[in-house]
Amino acid sequence: xxxxxxxxxxxxxxxxxxxxxxxxxxxxxxxxxxxxxxxxxxxxxxxxxxxxxxxxxxxxxxxxxxxxxxxxxxxxxxxxxxxxxxxxxxxxxxxxxxxxxxxxxxxxxxxxxxxxxxxxxxxxxxxxxxxxxxxxxxxxxxxxxxxxxxxxxxxxxxxxxxxxxxxxxxxxxxxxxxxxxxxxxxxxxxxxxxxxxxxxxxxxx
Amino acid sequence: xxxxxxxxxxxxxxxxxxxxxxxxxxxxxxxxxxxxxxxxxxxxxxxxxxxxxxxxxxxxxxxxxxxxxxxxxxxxxxxxxxxxxxxxxxxxxxxxxxxxxxxxxxxxxxxxxxxxxxxxxxxxxxxxxxxxxxxxxxxxxxxxxxxxxxxxxxxxxxxxxxxxxxxxxxxxxxxxxxxxxxxxxxxxxxxxxxxxxxxxxxxxx
DNA sequence: CCTATTTGGAAACGATCATTTCCGAATAGG
DNA sequence: CCTATTCGGAAATGATCGTTTCCAAATAGG
Numbered sequence: 001x002x003x004x005x006x007x008x009x010x011x012x013x014x015x016x017x018x019x020x021x022x023x024x025x026x027x028x029x030x031x032x033x034x035x036x037x038x039x040x041x042x043x044x045x046x047x048x049x050x051x052x053x054x055x056x057x058x059x060x061x062x063x064x065x066x067x068x069x070x071x072x073x074x075x076x077x078x079x080x081x082x083x084x085x086x087x088x089x090x091x092x093x094x095x096x097x098x099x100x101x102x103x104x105x106x107x108x109x110x111x112x113x114x115x116x117x118x119x120x121x122x123x124x125x126x127x128x129x130x131x132x133x134x135x136x137x138x139x140x141x142x143x144x145x146x147x148x149x150x151x152x153x154x155x156x157x158x159x160x161x162x163x164x165x166x167x168x169x170x171x172x173x174x175x176x177x178x179x180x181x182x183x184x185x186x187x188x189x190x191x192x193x194x195x196x197x198x199x200x201x202x203x204x205x
Numbered sequence: 206x207x208x209x210x211x212x213x214x215x216x217x218x219x220x221x222x223x224x225x226x227x228x229x230x231x232x233x234x235x236x237x238x239x240x241x242x243x244x245x246x247x248x249x250x251x252x253x254x255x256x257x258x259x260x261x262x263x264x265x266x267x268x269x270x271x272x273x274x275x276x277x278x279x280x281x282x283x284x285x286x287x288x289x290x291x292x293x294x295x296x297x298x299x300x301x302x303x304x305x306x307x308x309x310x311x312x313x314x315x316x317x318x319x320x321x322x323x324x325x326x327x328x329x330x331x332x333x334x335x336x337x338x339x340x341x342x343x344x345x346x347x348x349x350x351x352x353x354x355x356x357x358x359x360x361x362x363x364x365x366x367x368x369x370x371x372x373x374x375x376x377x378x379x380x381x382x383x384x385x386x387x388x389x390x391x392x393x394x395x396x397x398x399x400x401x402x403x404x405x406x407x408x409x410x
Numbered sequence: 411c412c413t414a415t416t417t418g419g420a421a422a423c424g425a426t427c428a429t430t431t432c433c434g435a436a437t438a439g440g
Numbered sequence: 441c442c443t444a445t446t447c448g449g450a451a452a453t454g455a456t457c458g459t460t461t462c463c464a465a466a467t468a469g470g
Contacts, residue, residue, distance in 0.1 A: 013444065123241075123329070123387060127319070182327050203407070219416025257418060
């Protein structure tokens with residue numbers, strides 16, 4: 001029994017995995033977003049990910065672990081895209097708009113119907129699944145903090161009214177964004193979605 | 206085979222039902238709100254409703270029918286409570302505030318953790334369940350319309366600024382309310398919830 | 411009082427669930 | 441080249457799912 005942990009080299013002994021974990025998780029994200037955790041069976045995941053159940057259970061401990069890995073992957077990708085978008089912001093107000101528009105873009109059309117994995121997890125799992133709840137909370141906190149920082153930045157660069165209360169307004173914007181995800185499940189109309197963004201922006205005047 | 210439909214009298218032949226349907230549905234609403242549709246088993250419903258599976262299937266066609274009946278009951282009760290609250294409104298602006306406060310009250314604390322059945326249904330079932338989706342859409346439309354009517358009324362009685370765009374603002378308020386329900390699953394803090402309401406009200410100035 | 415009908419309740423149903431087991435194939439290290 | 445290890449894949453596992461069946465009990469109408 002050789003308990004030697006192979007450092008440096010990415011590979012250890014044994015037959016190499018024939019699929020890419022992140023690519024597989026991207027498929028899982030779609031399924032979990034559409035059907036939810038309890039609505040998704042291992043057979044659904046197997047089909048969508050193009051794997052056998054056996055391979056799934058060699059890569060992940062159980063269904064719950066697949067879900068958490070999917071959630072983490074989802075957040076990682078979305079946060080990266082958002083950061084890229086925010087890097088383009090000219091000032092605080094523009095940053096708030098870019099952030100609202102980023103989510104509005106995801107909340108309408110087919111993506112809106114598919115839904116947001118974070119919102120789905122909050123609604124379906126937050127009460128009974130502590131690990132899921134912690135992840136959702138961290139995700140929400142991050143958004144709220146980002147909104148608040150952009151508002152403060154805007155107040156310094158003159159693009160946001162000084163009388164705006166940064167924390168409460170950030171939390172309202174967070175609510176709006178989550179709400180758009182809910183509305184996007186049944187009425188994912190593009191211009192209605194963006195009209196909400198426009199009204200929200202008037203809070204910064 | 207007597208196909209005589211007993212009119213007038215509420216009762217037909219056979220052993221009478223020993224439980225009240227609405228009381229049973231109120232228990233089912235709690236379970237479905239907490240666990241979602243797919244996360245709720247017939248055994249869960251049987252235990253919560255204090256019935257046997259056999260009795261459930263005599264009162265309802267199947268699990269889906271229990272869910273839809275629960276949803277309808279939920280909306281009926283909530284709408285009644287909201288109407289009572291709105292009847293007290295002194296003017297348009299006050300009506301908007303009462304409506305926002307009504308939902309904020311449900312979105313925090315234990316009720317917030319439990320969740321809103323309409324939001325849960327939108328997120329979990331809207332894509333693949335047409336009957337559920339239709340109900341959610343009707344519910345959302347009703348809220349939006351009510352918000353819009355209150356805004357217009359406020360513009361007539363002078364309590365809401367004329368420059369406010371009624372439809373877009375109503376939709377934003379709807380988004381805020383649904384978003385509060387999502388946030389209430391993980392951070393159901395009372396004052397944070399109501400601070401969002403206060404900020405939203407400034408849109409009417 | 412008799413018949414038809416519906417309920418309550420327990421037990422049983424097949425289907426599907428998440429998960430494991432088993433075996434041949436493919437790799438790394440010695 | 442040999443051994444240990446991991447993978448892919450199919451088949452099997454026990455548990456739980458939603459639903460039905462069956463029988464005694466309780467009502468209405470004739």
